[in-house]
Amino acid sequence: MAKQPVLTPQAEDFPRWYQDVVAKAEMADNGPVRGTMVIRPYGYAIWEQMQAEVDRRIKAAGAKNAYFPLFIPEQYLTREAEHVEGFSPELAVVTVAGGKELDEPVVVRPTSETVIGEFMAKWVQSYRDLPLLLNQWANVVRWELRPRVFLRTSEFLWQEGHTAHVSEDDGRRYAERILHEVYASFMRDVLAIPVVVGRKTAKERFAGATNTMTCEAMMGDGKALQMGTSHELGQNFARAFDIQYLDAEGAQQLAWTTSWGVSTRMVGGLIMCHGDDAGLRVPPALAPVQVVVLAVRDDDAVVDRCRSIADELAAAGLRVELDVRVETSMGRRATDWELKGVPVRLELGPRDLAENVVTLVRRVGGGKEPVSLDGVAATVAAALDDAQAALLVEATERRDARTAEVSTIDEAAEAAQAGWARLPWATLGVEGEAKLAEQGVTVRCLVMPDGSLPPGDHAEGALAVVARAY
């Protein structure tokens, strides 16, 4: 029973560790076309949990789901100058279809501001039609130069919200509401990832936006990952697609639009934020499998009791999986569930059964303890709560410990080799931002000292959070 590591240790090679987890936890495979991925059932179950939680929050914020086409006329993209400039290099374009050269090529959507803008223009006539709050769950294609499973794939799954408002102020409030109430709260409360919510610099802004806001998370190696964004688009797309309404005074006005999204990238962020050398650790609030009940030995009484325990847990509302594959060794099965990051395991063997206990094993924090079979559902629920809280604490402590407060650009570059750095944006400036970029360090976002969003690109007192990023 020689013990050798199942995964490349994080400290040895973090990217390799990440690839190992994706493979061994059966999250995804590379697709046949460069940059594409096959999301396997376990990875997809995690995505479905994310979808369900985010969708609920989006609807609570008043937006309604719709669906717009995959194919977009090429000329739509060209209507907004910055937008086309930003996306042209990564477009997949269909020039032949039905065996014929197309008169006008169609692009596979990289994002849907344009086609949705076109229809907003049709649907919005009066100020009474606003705000128009839409969301869609879809796949998009961006021909990225360096793909990475979940983090940057040629095709990815996401939701994209698109809204139109009567005023700049109304649009801004909604974009900020989505950022805080949908994204940041979901990431904190469900993913157990403490994100920094901030404003992107002009350099990092979405192509066509007047303001881009972001949720930034720190990964296990100290690098940053953008987990979600929300954009104020000003009147740029309203102008390009003629989204006009008649106001209460009978005057034609241009609407103000926003867009916002989170993607399958969050799955990669989840892995890299919470994973350890034994594999993934999934926060219970998200976990497709919260607790797995394992029969330790091939014994009818044990297997039967495992079934009844699983039924009891399911009846208590827990997401439970039964593992009675007694032909496979116990060690192998324990390792597999550990790799998949299931928060709690209940291992039942003849010895436990004789004493009316079951062995509870915690994925977060470790530890095994016999617990009574009486009231086991409540015991498990408490352990899940512990795990949820512990993951958030751990991630928060790491982020804070590895974020340095610095006062010069050189210090920022130095600190960013191992984590994040914060310094006054007035000290860094656009020139400093360019200088850091040469060393692979970017400004992740700007925040006010009290954590609030800076009101402008050069808001008085704003701090820049800088880091290396995925």
Add this chain to the structure above:
RNA sequence: CGGGGAAUGGCGCAGUUUGGCAGCGCGCCUGCUUUGGGAGCAGGAGGCCGGGGGUUCAAAUCCCCCUUCCCCGACCA
């Protein structure tokens, strides 16, 4: 696109220098023994050595051309 690598059973690799029966580990199948932290033994299946041309009695190995993938940079949810 610039700079580095690599392509050999499902996965990871050796073999190429010096041409001579296509191998190893893991995984998979069968059987027995096992099962409380990736079990052991025995037997077995599975490969036009990325593609095309050439040299040679003989090519995974040498030569020419092509393709694809990976890593570092520029782009990015």
